[in-house]
Amino acid sequence: MDLQVRSEVRGGWTVVAVSGELDADTVPVLSDLLEETPNRQVVVDLSGVPFMDTTGLSLMLDWHRRLDGAGGQFRMASLQTSVYKLFRLTELVEVMHIHESVEDATS
Numbered sequence: 841m842d843l844q845v846r847s848e849v850r851g852g853w854t855v856v857a858v859s860g861e862l863d864a865d866t867v868p869v870l871s872d873l874l875e876e877t878p879n880r881q882v883v884v885d886l887s888g889v890p891f892m893d894t895t896g897l898s899l900m901l902d903w904h905r906r907l908d909g910a911g912g913q914f915r916m917a918s919l920q921t922s923v924y925k926l927f928r929l930t931e932l933v934e935v936m937h938i939h940e941s942v943e944d945a946t947s
Contacts, residue, residue, distance in 0.1 A: 843869045844888075847877060853946045854879040859888030862896035870896075874903055880912025883945040887918035892926055904936055913937070917945040 843866035907914040939945035
C-alpha cells in the first residue's frame with residue numbers, strides 16, 4: 841500500500857496528514873516531508889494509518905526528540921487502535937504527545 845502524505849499550516853502548526861501503512865518501505869516518504877517542513881510545531885495526523893511497524897515508531901520518536909529538544913513541539917493525533925497499541929506496548933504513551941484529534945493537538 842502506498843503512503844500518502846500532505847501538509848497544511850493551521851494556526852501556527854504544520855499538520856501532516858498520513859494515509860496508508862507506515863513501515864520500512866514507506867517511512868522515507870514521511871521522513872522526506874518532515875525534513876522539508878520549516879515549522880518547529882508539527883502535528884502528525886495518523887487517522888489514516890491502520891498499521892505502523894517499529895520503523896514508523898522510530899521515526900516518530902526521532903522527530904519528537906529533535907523538535908522538543910530544539911524548543912519546538914511534535915505531536916501525534918487520531919491514532920487508530922492498532923497504532924496506539926504499539927506506543928502503549930513500548931511504553932511511549934507517557935513520553936510522546938498523543939492527542940485524540942488534530943484540534944486537541946493544535947490547541
